[in-house]
Amino acid sequence: MDKNINITLKVWRQKGPREKGAFETYRLENISQGSSFLEMLDVLNEKLISEQKEPVVFDHDCREGICGMCSLYINGHPHGPDDSITTCQLHMRRFNDGDTIMIEPWRSAGFPVIRDLMVDRSAYDKIIQAGGFVSVNTGGIPDANAIPISKKKADEAMDAAACIGCGACAAACKNGSAMLFVSAKVSQLALLPQGQVEAARRAKAMVAKMDELGFGNCTNTRACEMECPKNVSISNIARLNREFLVAKLRD
Ligand code: SF4
Numbered sequence: 001m002d003k004n005i006n007i008t009l010k011v012w013r014q015k016g017p018r019e020k021g022a023f024e025t026y027r028l029e030n031i032s033q034g035s036s037f038l039e040m041l042d043v044l045n046e047k048l049i050s051e052q053k054e055p056v057v058f059d060h061d062c063r064e065g066i067c068g069m070c071s072l073y074i075n076g077h078p079h080g081p082d083d084s085i086t087t088c089q090l091h092m093r094r095f096n097d098g099d100t101i102m103i104e105p106w107r108s109a110g111f112p113v114i115r116d117l118m119v120d121r122s123a124y125d126k127i128i129q130a131g132g133f134v135s136v137n138t139g140g141i142p143d144a145n146a147i148p149i150s151k152k153k154a155d156e157a158m159d160a161a162a163c164i165g166c167g168a169c170a171a172a173c174k175n176g177s178a179m180l181f182v183s184a185k186v187s188q189l190a191l192l193p194q195g196q197v198e199a200a201r202r203a204k205a206m207v208a209k210m211d212e213l214g215f216g217n218c219t220n221t222r223a224c225e226m227e228c229p230k231n232v233s234i235s236n237i238a239r240l241n242r243e244f245l246v247a248k249l250r251d
């Protein structure tokens, strides 16, 4: 049964992208284990505001595991200690009375800190803009349904499409590689007939943009797959490598 707990937070505070950051310690009492992790941060901010102090800046939007905004490193793990969930799906019942919880922003060259726990994840948007779309006319719903797609391919495409662009993969990678994200976005389109028309151009453009934006190379440590809240498989990275190689050979 959920109870109320007292916790200590060590939160990364940083006034701006070029400012030096540091951990600050806060104590919170009577936090319901039934509350979400972000609700607990709301309580912290209400306390800070009531004390005339600056609230902690952190990103969030949907609070139901869809938008990918809640980019927090909690006790050394992107999205916290539980598997297959985002930060906003983490609950305080995962923690015990007397616990100390470390909260940091994503640590990756591709995601500079804007303030406190908020990072600039627009690099992923730029990679999508480079080629993560279909510009062929696929027609209306009846036309799309007229194209036969095997169940296996449809399932694989849907699994890749589960990626919410949260950035945990690059944040977890010691090389700061965005390969899991890029491979999921390339795969969800390359697996379907509608996406094959632009497949070669897409793979080359997205990989080039990823390199240009300072993301590192993949060395198969699988940290990305371990920390991905949507269980995106690194088999997508193998597919991206094949797509990229075929595109280069065609050149
Ligand atoms: S592949 Fe997973 S960790 Fe990476 S952006 Fe997509 S959902 Fe997040």
Ligand code: FES
Pocket (backbone or CB within 6 Å): 059, 060, 061, 062, 063, 064, 065, 066, 067, 068, 069, 070, 086, 087, 088, 089
């Ligand atoms: S706030 Fe949208 S996924 Fe967490």
